[in-house]
Amino acid sequence: MPSIYQLKPAFQRLLRPAVRALAQRGVTANAVTLLAAGLSVAVGTCIAAWPGEAWPLLLLPLFLFVRMALNAIDGMLARDHAMQSRLGAVLNELGDVVSDAALYLPLALVPGLPPALLVAIVALAIISEMAGVIALQVGARRRYDGPMGKSDRAVAFGALGLWLGLGGPTGTWLTVLLAVVALLAGLTIFNRSREALHEGGCS
Template sequence: MTLYDIKPQFQNLLRPLVLKLHQRGVTPNQVTLTALAMSVIAGVLLSAFPCPLLFLSLGVFLTVRMALNALDGMLAREFNQQTRTGAILNEVGDILSDVSLYLPFAFLPDVSLWWVILVLFLSCLTEFCAVVSQTLTGQRGNGGPLGKSDRALLFGTTGLGIALWPQYLFIINIVFIIAAPLLVWTCINRCRGAMVAKNV
C-alpha cells in the first residue's frame, strides 16, 4: 500500500484543470518541463540558502510537482498526446527533480552528506527499476513502500518539521537512515513484480 494507490482520486480532483489546460493548448511536455524547472529552481534556492525556516516551502514545492506530474500524464493519455519525447522527459525529469529537491538537506548543519547521497542514489535506482519493469512487462513498476509520492510525503513532512523545530536538525539523519532500507525494499519489490509477471 502506497500513496500511488490513491492516484485515481487525486486525478479526479485535477480533471477540471486538465480540461482547461487542454482548451488553452498546453501540451504535456510543457507541463513536464515546468515541473522540472520549478524543482531545479527550488533546489538551487534551498541549497544556496539552507535556512531551516525556508524548508517550510519544500512541502509546497513537492505538492505542486506531484500535481504537475499527474497533469502531464492525464493530458497525454486522455487527449492522445503521448510521445516518445514525453516519455523520456517524464522519466529523466522525475530523477532530476528528486535530486534537486532532496539534495538541499545535505547543506543543513549536522546533516550527513553521505546519507543524503545514498538516499538520492537509491531513489534514482527505484525509478530505474520501474522503467525496467515497464520494459519487461509493458507496465511501469510502482510498488512501494517508498515510491515517488511516498518520498514526497516523507521529505515534505521532514522539511515542515525542521522549519518548526530547527533545534532537532540531527533527526534528519535518522529519517535518511530509515529511508535507505525502505528504498532498497522498493527496488526489490519492483524487480520482483517484473519477474513474476514474466514468469522468470
C-alpha cells in the same frame, strides 16, 4: 506493498476539470513536465543557496504538493487528450529523477542533517525508478510498487522540510528516521524488480 501512489486515482479526479481547461488552452503534457522539472531545480537551488534559512525549507513541502499535481496533470493530458509521445515518455522519466536530485540533494547542505545518508537516499531513489522502467524490458508493466515510491518520498521530505523550517530540532533520532527511509527505498528496488520478473514470466 502499500504506497501513497495508490491514492493517485482520487487525486486525478479532483484535477480533471483543471486538466480539461489546460487542454482547451493548448497547454501540452510535455510543457507541464518541463515546468515541473524547472521549478524543482529552482526550489533546490534556493535550498542550496540558503541552507541555514527557514524559508527554503518551508517552500519544499508546498512545492512538493504542487509537483505532485503537475505530475498528475501531465499524465492526464497525455492519456486523455491524445498527447502521448516517445519524447513525452523520455521527459517524464528523466524529469522525475532530475527533480528528485535537484530537490533532495541540497538538503545535504542543511546543518544538522547527515550528508552521506541523504546522498544515499537520492541514489537509491534513482535506482528504484530505474527498476520500475526496466520492468518494460522484461515484458512487464512499468512498476510503481512501494513502500518508498515518488509520492512516498515527497511526503517524507515534505514533512522533513516542514519540521526543520518551523525550527524543529535535529539529532540522532532524525538520522535513524532517514536511515529507515533509505531501507524502505532499498526494499522498493527489491519489490519492483521481483514484481517485474514475476509479471514478465521470468524466474
